[in-house]
Amino acid sequence: QGVVAVLTAAGSGRRLGAGGPKALVRVGGLSLLRRAAQGLVDSGVVDHVVVTAPAAELDRFRVEVDAVAAEAVEVVAGSPVSRQASVRLGLEAALDRMPGAEVVLVHDAARALTPPEVTRRVVAAVRAGHGAVVPALAVADTVKEVAPGLVAAQPGPAYLSAVPDRPGCLESGGEEPPGPWAEAVVGTPERARLRAVQTPQGFSAGVLVSAHRAGAAREVDEALAASDDAGLVEAQGGRVVVVAGHEQAFKITTPLDLALAEAVLRDEDS
Numbered sequence: 001q002g003v004v005a006v007l008t009a010a011g012s013g014r015r016l017g018a019g020g021p022k023a024l025v026r027v028g029g030l031s032l033l034r035r036a037a038q039g040l041v042d043s044g045v046v047d048h049v050v051v052t053a054p055a056a057e058l059d060r061f062r063v064e065v066d067a068v069a070a071e072a073v074e075v076v077a078g079s080p081v082s083r084q085a086s087v088r089l090g091l092e093a094a095l096d097r098m099p100g101a102e103v104v105l106v107h108d109a110a111r112a113l114t115p116p117e118v119t120r121r122v123v124a125a126v127r128a129g130h131g132a133v134v135p136a137l138a139v140a141d142t143v144k145e146v147a148p149g150l151v152a153a154q155p156g157p158a159y160l161s162a163v164p165d166r167p168g169c170l171e172s173g174g175e176e177p178p179g180p181w182a183e184a185v186v187g188t189p190e191r192a193r194l195r196a197v198q199t200p201q202g203f204s205a206g207v208l209v210s211a212h213r214a215g216a217a218r219e220v221d222e223a224l225a226a227s228d229d230a231g232l233v234e235a236q237g238g239r240v241v242v243v244a245g246h247e248q249a250f251k252i253t254t255p256l257d258l259a260l261a262e263a264v265l266r267d268e269d270s
């Protein structure tokens with residue numbers, strides 16, 4: 001019985017570029033970590049929260065979450081290597097603490113404004129018998145699948161290129177012919193069938209443990225690691241169901257996202 005949550009906060013926040021761990025960055029005067037932990041506790045359906053923190057920052061992170069509910073929230077070291085590895089470490093700590101937990105949530109501190117109703121929706125779906133549940137929204141952008149290295153060097157306007165040494169970042173290639181890292185479109189999945197997935201994702205404990213065990217080899221390399229936990233369940237052939245997410249559960253990744261979060265909180269105050 002019981003619901004335990006792993007709150008991932010061990011990332012460095014490179015894309016936000018705040019000069020310190022992203023989870024300690026404040027929005028509306030409170031850290032992302034504190035807001036995310038408070039949101040889980042406020043749902044009323046979470047019994048215990050395990051925060052994964054950068055190993056060098058355990059004390060500062062503890063101070064932050066002690067303000068939420070000292071007895072319900074603990075802080076353990078995550079992994080600098082991949083989110084997947086951090087979740088696995090948090091999951092081990094969570095099940096040490098609550099060996100009988102039926103439901104495990106995995107939530108990103110970076111989704112600091114997630115309304116408690118999303119957490120309640122996800123837990124209810126797991127309790128209804130779904131082994132893996134993700135909250136999600138329809139996507140606004142048309143999404144293309146790309147592959148590297150398929151473009152012959154031809155001159156032309158505005159190529160989009162991956163930025164060397166910055167995985168996941170794209171820049172306009174301007175008028176130059178594409179370099180060796182150029183990408184080409186290989187497909188356009190039908191937008192109506194796509195969903196942008198959020199957290200918390202919810203699992204029956206056995207499903208999540210088994211998925212992390214089966215995918216363990218991937219966690220040592222960020223490029224191979226799963227960016228969400230449901231992905232590990234899918235890789236094992238498990239069924240993942242979707243419930244409604246929420247606009248305010250967006251992930252704070254860049255300075256623009258932080259500005260959006262500030263604006264959302266200002267709106268709530270007035």
Ligand code: CTP
Nearest residue numbers: 008009010011012013014015082083086109110
């Ligand atoms: N995370 C983690 N351990 C890692 C990497 C990420 O616990 N090794 C957590 C982050 O703290 C964050 C969540 O996973 O709450 C989602 O990751 P992301 O938004 O990518 O955060 P960062 O990795 O910190 O940011 P960046 O990728 O820009 O460095």
Ligand code: MG
Nearest residue numbers: 011012013083
């Ligand atoms: Mg990251």
